[in-house]
Amino acid sequence: LAGNRLVGMDPPVNLVRAIALGGFGAPTRAEPLPFGMPPFAHVLDDAQLAAVATHLRTRWGAGAGPVSAFDVSRWRGADE
DSSP states (O other): OTTOHHHHOSSTHHHHHHHHHOEEOOOOSSOSSOOEEOOOTTTOOHHHHHHHHHHHHHHHSSSOOOOOHHHHHHHSSSOO
């Protein structure tokens, strides 16, 4: 995750949504069914999701700032 723009970018809305909604890489001819990450919105509350995002940002995001539960509540869904 080191150097991944998703982890360190501000605001971290895309990181929050990636954790909450999951995601899969684009299929290619060599990898028609790429590995992906499952969604966690149904098992993590806002504070837990904020803690995961904050951990990723402080550990792998080159000193990126924390994520609050309030921000997660605004960003976790796909629609705004």
